[in-house]
Amino acid sequence: MTIDHYAVFGHPIKHSKSPLIHRLFAEQTGQPLIYTAEDVPQQAFAMAIERFFLNGGRGLNCTLPLKELAWQTASHLTPRAQRAKAVNTLTLQADNTLLGDNTDGIGLLNDLTHNHGIAIKNQRILILGAGGATRGIIAPLLDHGATNIVIANRTPEKAHFIAQEFQDLGDVTGCGYPALENQRFDLLINATSASLSGDLPPLPPKLLRDNASCYDLAYADRPTAFMDWSHRHGARLALDGLGMLAEQAAEAFYIWRNIRPETATVIAYLNQQRQHGIPS
Ligand code: NAP
Numbered sequence: 001m002t003i004d005h006y007a008v009f010g011h012p013i014k015h016s017k018s019p020l021i022h023r024l025f026a027e028q029t030g031q032p033l034i035y036t037a038e039d040v041p042q043q044a045f046a047m048a049i050e051r052f053f054l055n056g057g058r059g060l061n062c063t064l065p066l067k068e069l070a071w072q073t074a075s076h077l078t079p080r081a082q083r084a085k086a087v088n089t090l091t092l093q094a095d096n097t098l099l100g101d102n103t104d105g106i107g108l109l110n111d112l113t114h115n116h117g118i119a120i121k122n123q124r125i126l127i128l129g130a131g132g133a134t135r136g137i138i139a140p141l142l143d144h145g146a147t148n149i150v151i152a153n154r155t156p157e158k159a160h161f162i163a164q165e166f167q168d169l170g171d172v173t174g175c176g177y178p179a180l181e182n183q184r185f186d187l188l189i190n191a192t193s194a195s196l197s198g199d200l201p202p203l204p205p206k207l208l209r210d211n212a213s214c215y216d217l218a219y220a221d222r223p224t225a226f227m228d229w230s231h232r233h234g235a236r237l238a239l240d241g242l243g244m245l246a247e248q249a250a251e252a253f254y255i256w257r258n259i260r261p262e263t264a265t266v267i268a269y270l271n272q273q274r275q276h277g278i279p280s
Pocket of ligand 1: 064104107128129130131132133134153154155158191192193194195196199200201202217218219241242244245246248
């Protein structure tokens with residue numbers, strides 16, 4: 001029996017939960033594969049990717065700071081990766097070319113809607129941050145019927161620029177944080193990397209409509225500063241991105257193995273691990 005090799009490249013990568021998640025998916029579905037994590041800084045990406053696929057690698061996930069490089073490297077792109085200008089999943093094709101995809105958006109959508117019952121249709125959504133993750137989530141949110149999306153960013157020009165790029169898909173506008181004063185939203189999504197350093201973007205206090213939910217794409221062993229802010233300001237739900245991580249991995253697994261793993265038990269296991277402070 002051939003054991004296929006998959007991996008995640010990123011920098012840093014030591015604390016990645018992807019090897020554990022894919023091991024659990026492989027056990028659950030009986031798929032013969034291994035999944036490893038490699039620390040690959042940007043300057044080493046081209047060599048590392050060539051070596052990985054020459055040595056028989058079948059598929060690769062790319063995380064910070066490599067998603068844009070992966071987008072440039074892929075020979076072909078799915079429409080959602082083309083839109084996002086960021087690739088987190090590379091798949092070796094029969095003709096030895098690499099197909100680039102972006103599973104972050106569908107991962108977030110599945111966690112919000114299937115796992116937490118959060119509505120997207122007719123909702124007014126605020127996205128904080130204008131980086132690669134934001135690019136990956138705008139189109140699926142609009143596809144699911146969001147009324148409008150406001151992107152707020154520390155560097156407002158980047159928010160304006162992304163908003164313009166997605167305007168053909170729906171009502172998307174960009175701004176800086178001061179322009180959020182007197183605006184109200186049903187769903188707040190923190191797609192900044194501020195949480196990774198315990199920071200919080202400068203948010204006005206009255207951003208949330210009744211029953212609003214808040215979602216931080218980042219995840220940690222403890223609630224993030226954004227989740228704390230959300231609870232203090234009356235959010236119905238304040239979630240982090242652990243479920244999204246498992247869901248985007250499930251979509252990559254499906255692309256590679258044509259089998260959709262079940263995610264609920266895997267997410268429950270990850271949550272249990274962090275409750276008990278077990279590093280993965
Ligand atoms: P990125 O491209 O580097 O963009 C980072 C964004 O955060 C930029 O808009 C930046 O603003 C903003 N920012 C950074 N520090 C800030 C601060 N202290 N205050 C306000 N804004 C700040 O990163 P990314 O790839 O989009 O990732 C964003 C976050 O999503 C990360 O935490 C990442 O781990 C998470 N993520 C999670 C998943 C998952 O599966 N759960 C998937 C993808 C991403 P400027 O433009 O002004 O610099």
